Amino acid sequence: MNHWPFIIAAYGVTIAGVLGLSVVSWRAMRSAEARADAMKRDR
Amino acid sequence: MHIFANPARFLSIARPATPWLFWTGLVVLLAGCACGLFLTPADYLQGDSVRILYVHVPAAWLGMGGWSGIAIAAIMQMVWRHPLAAIAGRAIAVPGALFTAICLASGSIWGRPTWGTWWEWDGRMTSMLVLLFLYIGYIALARASAASGQSGGVSRVTAIFALVGAVNLPIINRSVVWWNSLHQGPSITMRGSTIDMAILWPLGLTLLGFTFWFAAIVLMRMRAILAETKVEARMQRMARDAAVGERVPA
Numbered sequence: 682m683n684h685w686p687f688i689i690a691a692y693g694v695t696i697a698g699v700l701g702l703s704v705v706s707w708r709a710m711r712s713a714e715a716r717a718d719a720m721k722r723d724r
Numbered sequence: 725m726h727i728f729a730n731p732a733r734f735l736s737i738a739r740p741a742t743p744w745l746f747w748t749g750l751v752v753l754l755a756g757c758a759c760g761l762f763l764t765p766a767d768y769l770q771g772d773s774v775r776i777l778y779v780h781v782p783a784a785w786l787g788m789g790g791w792s793g794i795a796i797a798a799i800m801q802m803v804w805r806h807p808l809a810a811i812a813g814r815a816i817a818v819p820g821a822l823f824t825a826i827c828l829a830s831g832s833i834w835g836r837p838t839w840g841t842w843w844e845w846d847g848r849m850t851s852m853l854v855l856l857f858l859y860i861g862y863i864a865l866a867r868a869s870a871a872s873g874q875s876g877g878v879s880r881v882t883a884i885f886a887l888v889g890a891v892n893l894p895i896i897n898r899s900v901v902w903w904n905s906l907h908q909g910p911s912i913t914m915r916g917s918t919i920d921m922a923i924l925w926p927l928g929l930t931l932l933g934f935t936f937w938f939a940a941i942v943l944m945r946m947r948a949i950l951a952e953t954k955v956e957a958r959m960q961r962m963a964r965d966a967a968v969g970e971r972v973p974a
Contacts, residue, residue: 685772706948
C-alpha cells in the first residue's frame with residue numbers, strides 16, 4: 682500500500698485547520714481593535 | 725500571574741509577542757515538517773506512514789494541554805478572581821478543540837494503513853472524542869455566559885464544567901495502559917522514549933512550532949475579546965448617559 686496519500690491528507694488537514702484558524706483569529710482581532718481605537722478617537 | 729491582572733500591562737506584552745510567536749512558530753514548524761517528511765527514515769514496521777507522527781502527537785498534546793490551561797484558568801478565576809483568567813479560558817477553547825479534532829482526524833488517517841481501520845471504539849480514541857465534545861460544550865457555555873454580560877469572561881458554571889472535564893485528562897493518558905487497545909502503549913514518558921532517535925528528533929521541532937502557533941492564536945483571541953469588551957463597555961456607558969440626558973428637564 683502506498684502510504685503517501687495518507688501522509689499528505691494528514692498534513693493537509695493539519696495545516697489547513699491551523700492556518701484557517703490563525704487567519705480567522707487575526708481578522709477578528711484586527712477588526713475588534715480597530716473598532717476599539719475608533720471609539721477611543723471619537724470620545 | 726498576578727502581574728498580568730492589569731489588561732493594559734498584559735496587552736503591552738501580548739502585542740509584540742503575537743507576531744513573534746506566529747512567525748517563529750511557522751519557521752520552526754516548516755523546518756520540523758520538512759525534516760520529518762524527507763530526512764528521517766521510514767519505520768521498519770509502519771513504513772512511511774510513521775511520518776504522520778510529527779503532526780499527530782503535537783496535536784494530541786496541545787488538545788490535552790489546552791484543556792489543562794482552561795482548568796488552570798478556571799481555578800484562577802474562582803480562587804483569585806483573576807480578571808484575565810476567564811478571558812484566557814475562552815480564548816484557549818477554540819484552538820484546543822481544533823487541535824483535538826486534528827488529533828482525531830490525523831489518527832484516523834494513520835490508522836487506515838497501519839491497523840486496517842479508520843476508527844475503533846477503544847479507550848484512547850473514545851476518550852479523545854469525549855475531550856472534543858467537552859470542548860464543544862465549554863465553547864457553548866462560554867458563549868452563553870458572554871452573551872449574558874460576563875464582561876468578556878465566563879460564568880462560574882462554565883469554570884466548574886472546565887474543572888469537572890479535567891477528569892478526562894488522566895483517563896486519556898492512562899487509557900492505553902488500562903484497556904486493550906489497537907493504539908500503541910505510552911512511547912514517550914518521563915523515563916525516556918521507546919522511539920528511535922533517528923525518527924524522533926523532528927518531533928521536538930514540530931511540537932515547538934505548533935506550541936508557538938497555539939500561543940499566538942490564544943493571544944490573538946484574548947486581544948479580540950479584550951477589545952470587544954472595551955467597545956461594549958463604552959457603548960453601555962454612552963447609552964446610560966443618553967438615558968440620563970433624556971430624563972433631565974430642559
